[in-house]
Amino acid sequence: MKRIIRKALTLLSVYYAYILEYRAEMIFWVLSGSLPIIFMGIWIQAAQNGRLNLTPVDFARYFLAVFIIRQFTAVWVIWDFQKEVVEGKLSPKLLQPLDPVWHHVATHVADRVARLQFTFLLILLFFILYPQAFWLPSLGKFLLFLLSVTLAFTLRFIIQYTFAMLAFWTERATALENLWLLFYLFLSGLIAPLEVFPESVRIVLMWTPFPYLVDFPASILVGLPVDLVRGFLSLVGWTLIFFFVNRWLWRMGLKQYSGMGA
Template sequence: MNHIFRIAKALLSVYYAHMVEYRAELILWALSNSLPFILMGAWIQASQTGSFGFTSIEFARYFLAAFIVRQFNVVWVIWDFEKEVISGQLSNRLLQPLDPFWHHFAGHVAERFARFPFIVVLVGLFFALYPQSFWIPNLTTVLTFIFVVAIAFCLRFLTQYTFALFSFWTERASAIEQFWFLLYLFLSGMIAPLDVFPATVRAVLEWTPFPYMIYFPSALLMGRSVNVVQGVLVIGAWTFLFYVLNRWLWRRGLKHYSGMGA
């Protein structure tokens, strides 16, 4: 166990140091996820002329929560892995007694810590511009939110890493992620909270992984009633399915891999 902790500490330290070298880029990356703020203005305006189950203040809080969630579950592993396979750089990773998965995972986690100060500044700026939307969630809500965001990130990462393994057979595995992202964009709650969807659509979406990426933790943070047990179980089920598929593709892919030095 101590050996595992030492490896984790070393990986996180190295990747955190790497990430803080690009502070200016981190600011741009954080701002690039500001789509929820753009949509917030449209939904606040719409709430003044129609009934969507949300007040204008609730829309503001929801999209702020969605922005925070997006900062913690953004993933780019498929482009890194695809480049490693095509260029043959994966061969160097395979010489190490550690699954390349953990290098990418540690890089993403370290980036969250490096990004965190910018998130705090942007949230503070939001409340300065919209002071009427200020609220403080209770401690239980915050702890549950952190747990849900963490497992939602793991599912999002594992999903994209699984798609990345198709790089062993195609040079454009990222095209799979681009198609998946379209579904993610419209069904996760990024465009609109699921409360504005028809009841039948919501009932179907509750069994897919999409709403648990953004809507579920966002609604939880803003204090709306959500079924935490169901959410955790659905996330766990999809994580297990993608893990099984991931390990199968990894074993098959290594047999097919013919990069330089392999």
């Protein structure tokens, strides 16, 4: 166990130092995740002029939560993995006594840590500009939120890493991720809370992984009604489904892989 922990800390420290080399770029990545703040203004205006289940303050808090979730669930593993396969850079990693996925996991975790300071500054700025939306969730809700965000990141990572396995057969595996992104944007709660969706649409969506990636953790943090048991079971269930598909594609893909003579 000590050896595993030492390896994990070493990977994290290496990739954290690598991430810090590009602080300026990271600031732009954090700001690029501010799309929910734009939608917040639209829905606040709609709440003031129409009959919606949520108040303007509810929308402000919800989209702030979405912004936070976006910072901690951003995933780009498919682009890195596709490049490794196409350029043959995966070969030396296959010779290491470590599954190549842990290099990508370490990069993503290090990025989360490096983003913290910029995320906190933007949250502080948000409350200064919109003080009526300030609130402090209870300790229980906050811990459930952290757990749900961790599981949402895990699910989003394993989904995209599963799509990345297609790079063994095609040089455009990212095309599938781009298609998936369209559904993710509209059905996850990123551009609108599921509370404003028709009941029939919500019922269907709850059988897909999309609502649990954004809307579920956001609803926990801001105190909107949510089925905790179903939400957490769905996160774990979908993660296991994609995990088994991922491992099968990985084994099949290695038989197909021939980068750099491997």
